[in-house]
Amino acid sequence: MIEVCHLCKSFGELRAVEDVSFRAGAGESFALLGPNGSGKSTTLKCLVGLMRPTSGQLLINLPEGRKEIGEARELLSYLPQRVVFQENLTVQEILEFYRRLRKLPAGRIEQVLERFSLNFNGLADRPIRELSGGMTQRLGIAVALLPGAPVLILDEPTTSLDPEGTIQFRQFINSLKKEGKTIIFSTHVLSDVEAMADQVAVLVGGRLVAAESVATLREEFMNSSRICLVLLNPEERFIRVALDAGARDARLADRRLIVLAAPQERLPILRALEATGAMIERFSTEEPSLEEIYLRYINEKNPPTSVGGNGGMRRPSGTS
Numbered sequence: 001m002i003e004v005c006h007l008c009k010s011f012g013e014l015r016a017v018e019d020v021s022f023r024a025g026a027g028e029s030f031a032l033l034g035p036n037g038s039g040k041s042t043t044l045k046c047l048v049g050l051m052r053p054t055s056g057q058l059l060i061n062l063p064e065g066r067k068e069i070g071e072a073r074e075l076l077s078y079l080p081q082r083v084v085f086q087e088n089l090t091v092q093e094i095l096e097f098y099r100r101l102r103k104l105p106a107g108r109i110e111q112v113l114e115r116f117s118l119n120f121n122g123l124a125d126r127p128i129r130e131l132s133g134g135m136t137q138r139l140g141i142a143v144a145l146l147p148g149a150p151v152l153i154l155d156e157p158t159t160s161l162d163p164e165g166t167i168q169f170r171q172f173i174n175s176l177k178k179e180g181k182t183i184i185f186s187t188h189v190l191s192d193v194e195a196m197a198d199q200v201a202v203l204v205g206g207r208l209v210a211a212e213s214v215a216t217l218r219e220e221f222m223n224s225s226r227i228c229l230v231l232l233n234p235e236e237r238f239i240r241v242a243l244d245a246g247a248r249d250a251r252l253a254d255r256r257l258i259v260l261a262a263p264q265e266r267l268p269i270l271r272a273l274e275a276t277g278a279m280i281e282r283f284s285t286e287e288p289s290l291e292e293i294y295l296r297y298i299n300e301k302n303p304p305t306s307v308g309g310n311g312g313m314r315r316p317s318g319t320s
């Protein structure tokens with residue numbers, strides 16, 4: 001439904017977003033994952049028209065055909081990274097203001113608050129300045145949901161939500177997806193991606209380093225998951241055996257032989273080790289967490305400048 005094609009945005013010399021392309025379909029939740037300064041907010045601001053791209057195209061697919069997003073902005077709802085409301089207005093007044101602005105029917109506020117169990121715990125009549133960060137964020141979310149737009153663009157929606165708010169928010173996202181909405185959100189939190197996204201684009205330094213399904217991303221890295229074998233007879237020669245049997249890397253740490261191997265290589269490695277006399281007391285497989293995956297992407301794009309080797313197991317280049 002939404003297509004970002006070769007988006008670039010520069011601020012003077014700074015290339016904040018460089019050649020970013022992705023698409024997000026209806027009923028799909030798309031995450032832009034990246035550290036601070038990687039260009040997430042800039043990408044989203046270009047999408048909603050708060051910034052003009054330096055180059056690239058932003059398209060939306062509608063029943064009547066493909067259009068520039070600028071011609072269909074009313075179909076987008078946006079939650080900025082930093083939600084700011086007029087301090088002296090009350091929660092109710094803010095909601096009322098946005099309801100009128102969007103020309104929505106009178107019952108819409110109650111409908112949205114109820115539908116998404118957005119409870120302001122008796123704070124509806126309190127001015128904004130008395131709200132906590134989490135409550136202000138909740139209000140921002142309510143405002144974004146008010147128009148019932150088919151496309152939601154949410155910039156770091158879970159920052160400053162309390163744990164309960166985060167759980168609730170994840171539930172909304174899932175129910176919005178069921179309604180067929182397109183959700184594009186940014187985050188630097190991997191658990192958000194795992195809990196809410198179908199697709200993920202990893203942005204580092206304004207460039208897309210990966211864009212795939214969350215399942216594929218994990219699977220790709222599963223290929224470099226580790227097996228940890230505890231040996232009764234730890235001997236250096238088993239490193240060679242593991243490597244010859246297909247391991248990408250192997251090292252010995254006390255009684256533990258740590259082997260990096262793709263899933264289909266694991267059994268042959270275990271067999272080869274046993275056949276050459278390794279006495280395996282127990283073994284476990286360690287799958288990389290998304291955290292690790294994400295850090296690896298960052299390291300790949302910004303390799304450590306210090307001399308002296310990379311010291312760790314790296315994803316082999318040349319995949320995907």
Ligand code: ADP
Pocket residue numbers: 011014016034035036037038039040041042043
């Ligand atoms: P993120 O949301 O991933 O943290 P941003 O999109 O906010 O990243 O910023 C990307 C880069 O662009 C950063 O280096 C930031 O300092 C810079 N930047 C963002 N907005 C502006 C602006 N209005 N003027 C100049 N530089 C900006």
Ligand code: MG
Pocket residue numbers: 040041042081155
């Ligand atoms: Mg940002």
